[in-house]
Amino acid sequence: MDADPLRAAGVTPRELQIFWLVGDRLHNREIADSLQVSERTVESHVSSLLRKLGGSSRLALVDTAVRLRARREPGTVLPRPLSSFVGRDQETGDLVRLLGTHRLLTLTGPAGTGKTRLALRLALRLAQSVSTLPPAVLVDLASVPPGDDVERAFADALGVSGDERRLRSLIREALAEGRHWLLVDNCEHVTGTAAALLADLLATTERLHVLATGHGPLGVAGEVVYEVAPLPVPEETDDPAVVLGAAAGRLFADRASAVSPGFEVTPGNARHVAMVCRRLDGLPLAIELAAARIRFFSPAELLGRLDDRFALLTDGAQGRHRTLEEALQWSHDLLGDGERTLFERCSVFPGEFDYDTAAQVLAYPPLGSADLVGLFPRLLDRSLISRRRRDETTEYRLLDSVRQFAHRRLVSRGGAETAREQHARHHLRHGVSLLPDLRGRDQASAMRWFDRHWGDLRTAMRWALDRPDTVPAWEFLAGVGTGWEILGARGELFGWIDRLLERPLPAGSLGVRAAVTCSVLLAYQDTGRALTFAEQAYERAGDGAGPDQALALLALGWVKMYGEDRAAAAGHLEHAAARFEALGDDWHRALTMSALGHAGSGTATALARTAEAADLFGRLRDHVKRANCLSQLAVRAIEEHTRLDDAATWLAEAGRLARLSGNDHERLHAEVFRAHLDQQRGDHASAATSYAALLGQFRRIGDRRCTARCLLGLGRAATEGGEHDLARRRLTEGLELALGVGDLRATMTGLCLLAECERATGRFERAAVLLGAAERLDPELRARLFPGDAPHAALRDRLGAADLEAALAAGGRTPLPDLLSP
Structure with missing residues (x-):
């Protein structure tokens, strides 16, 4: 986080703590309890923050915290090169002006002209100044295979995950609200697919700006093309000042002095430096490669080598590209056998x-x-x-x-397949080896490894999926297994599973764990399909007392819990918990207890089970799953209209643990449930603000359950505010999502909220039909979530007893999807 604005305002360390907690929308009492200070002390610091930051109300502090936190988002952190930036003052000024007036600006030019460095320089400059553009998100297409689709690279940069088949629509949704600025780098080898996606995004979003780089234009309507020329080259002169007056000469001198401290452009070498820069056409990458050799060769010797290597220099783009190839070949030729092999x-x-x-x-x-x-x-x-x-x-x-x-040379020498296998096996094995760390031994470090090496794992899985046998792929996926509960169900996992399920599951224990992994992951998307794999796991595990059968029992209970078959879920989970306790597997016992708490029908028992799981995860130092349990505790209390102050405390602790572990998904869970708590307390305005901010984030990461929660919360707030048309749209969309993932609670909530919206607009019969559908789903759950007979009484007064009963009955027999059409 860039905290400079806060330091500049004189914010003290204690005020900084309170500032972020205010940003989390905690009340003064909650902040006081969290920091173990008096409420009066909190009030004093809040007043001081308002004076220092120029805010007129507590809401202003919240807005400031949200704005500063936005700078932390992974997609906005741009790489900062260690070497200095030389030249391009004119280009930078031009591009700043163009970006302010055009939505798609493409930097073009041959390889090696420094398009990427210039684009990053521009983005970093704007980030440090007052600009109408938001922080840039870098979409690097360098690792996308030539001609391949680019949606996954865009999704990764934006933090979007979900069904691979819906990636484009998910990206659209992520960019639909607010201003966005994408820096799309290295388009030259995927021009067609990049252009098609950008044309679609620019046509379907209103406030998206794009700065792209490539060897040529993308050919998208409205595109402004800016050609990045090679650096100005110096005259052939013995005057060092003239040579250093040209950007190419300064770049050579800067890079040469970095590798050979003490190097200077002198009257004795100035002409040769100028000639090197000129013969390299002012191409920055070629100049840097040449300057790096100054430790071994004088400028005159470099010039002699260039005479041999760059006979193909031309003025056209193709010629400049071939110049760069020659520079790379020349550098490769200078390597010894061992260096060449390693390179x-x-x-x-x-x-x-x-x-x-x-x-x-x-x-x-x-x-x-x-x-x-x-x-x-x-x-x-x-x-x-x-x-x-x-x-x-x-x-x-x-x-x-x-x-x-380098890769072409590796292929030509017959070493590519071995290197690819070495890379894949290392990363797949290492990912599984981190499971104890993920479960608490060193959780934050393990999660950082997965985040930083996800590109390696994607490459490794591509190798594994191309193999004739599925064992290496399943050893990774099932080796992490229930650990995906900590890492999060990234969208690519489902694509990998679909590919693997085109062939039979492996035999033995690996097959059991593979089926368990499928069931646990698919429970979030398709409970029917997930149940099939849970049953397969149970059948394959047999009647033994080992870990495989315990995992199979957990899988059965897990899927039935998500399918709201609570009685059956509890039976399987009780058996699984006993097995894990006998095996001494405390982490899986805690996971099972958390599922039992979710499946429990009695409030006191459910809260006790979840609290037990939270305590056990805490002892294991698994901050992510403890945060998840605390959020579960809060949700249950909120739904049951009980212990709301405790719910606030649980959610504050869940958010703290999520931030401590670096798990953004769990932090978002705590925030969405905090919004639910605000709404339960009647603060619909604050809740709506939170839901609106969270909606796009859940859409980006592909969490359809929490996306539905946000939509239903926004619908409820709109109903309370009398915006019934907006409420109907939000509630209907939330209901569609809840039905799609099989979330009974969210479906029940949506039906009841939509019924209230319809009643408020005089559509009494439709309101009764919706209530009838909710009653049919689960009368006990409906009574817990919406206690009392007030909705029925109000409709009975309007419709009469007979017509009410008829409408309720009609709702009970109408397929739920049919009810979503007005």
Whole structure:
């Protein structure tokens, strides 16, 4: 988080704590309890914050916190190169003006002109200034295979997940509200698919701006094309000031001095530096590659080598591209055998990687770990690998053109398949090995690993899915298994599962765990299909007392819990809990207890079971699942209209734990249930503000259940505010989603809320039909969620007893999808 605006205003550390809690919409008493200070102290600090930040009300502090937090979103964090930025002042000024007036601006030019660096420079400059554009989201298409669809790259950058078949519509929904600015980099090898997607997004959204980079225009209507020319080159002169007056000369000098401290442009070498820059056509990447060799060659010697290597220089775009290829080939030719082997193997990484991972993946004959210690720094010295700092870690990456060059050489030498397998097996095995850390041993670190290496895992799964046997893929998916409950059900998981299920499940214990994994994940999308796999797992596990049968029992109970078959779910889960306790598996016992709490019909028993699970997860240091249990406790209390103050405390703690673990999904859960609590207390305005802010975030990550919750909450708030047409639209959309995922509670809630909306607009018979449908679903649940007979009494007064009973009966026999048509 960029906290500079707060520091500049003189906000103290204690005020900073209170500021973020106010931003979380906690009341003064809740903040006081959380920080163990007096409520008067909180009031004093809130007043001080209002003075320092210029706000007129507490809501102003909330708005400021939301705005500052938005800068933390993963998609808005742009890479900051370690090396300096040279030149391009004119271009930067031009682009700032163009971005203010055009929705699609494309930077074009041949490879190596520095389009990406210029685009990032522009984005970072605007982020540090007062701009009408929001922070940029970088969509890097470099790792997308040539000609492939680009939807997944856009979805990853925007934090969107969900059904692969609906990715485009999910991306549209994520961009539908508010202003957005996308920096779409490296379009040249996927021009057709990138252009088609951007044309669609720009046509269907009103406040989207795009800055794209590529070798040529995208050809989209309304596109403004800005050609990024090579850097201005110096005259052939002995005057250092003239050479350094040109951006190409300054770039050479800057990069040369970085690798060889003390290097300067002097009267003795100025002409040769100028000639090198001119012969390289002012292409920044080629200049950087040449300057990196200054440790080994003088500028005059470099010039002599360029005479040999760049005979194909032309003025056209194709010629400049071939110049870059020649530069890369020249650099490759300078490598020794070991360096060349390591360089080519590095191309197996689709993105950033650290040294330890490279040593584990790439050290196989003829290279060993000891070889890499000496070889790796030499590749860095030759600028064939770029690097950047992330926190306390140095990350490395081959520039895309360099990576493709290295990969072609790896293929030509017959080493690509082995390198690909080494990379895949390492990442798939390592992901499974982190399961104990995920479950509490070092949760935050494990979650960071999965986030940072998801691109590697995607590449590894592509290798695994292409194999004739499914064992490596299932060893990963089922090896993580119930651990996906901590990581979150990313949309790609369902695509992988669909691919794997085209073939039979593996035999033995792996097949049981594969079926369990399918059932637990699919329960979020399709409870009927999930039940089929849970039953398969139970049948395959047999009657033994080992972990496989315990997992199968958990799967059966889990799916039936989501299907609201509470009695059957409780029976399976009770047996599973006993088995896990006998096995000494406390984490799965806690997971089972949390499911029992969700499935329980009695409030006191359900709360006790969930609290027991929360305590056990806490002892295991699993912050994510403890946060989830606390949210469950709060939801149950809110639905039962009881212990609302406790619910607020539970949700505050759930949000804190989610932030501590770095699990954004659980933080969002705590926030949506906090909005539900505000609504239960009658604060519909605050709830509506929260629901509206959360709706887009849940849509982006593909959480259809919580998207439905937000829509139903917004519908209820609109009803309370007398906006019945808006309420009807929101409630109907929420109901459709709830029906689609099989969420009985949300369906029941939606039916009752829609009935109230219809009653308020005089559509009494339709209101009664909707209530009848809710009664048919689960009378006991309806009574708990909406106690009392007030809705029926109001309709009885309007319709009469006989007509009311007839309408209720009609609702009971009408298929639910048919009821959603007005």
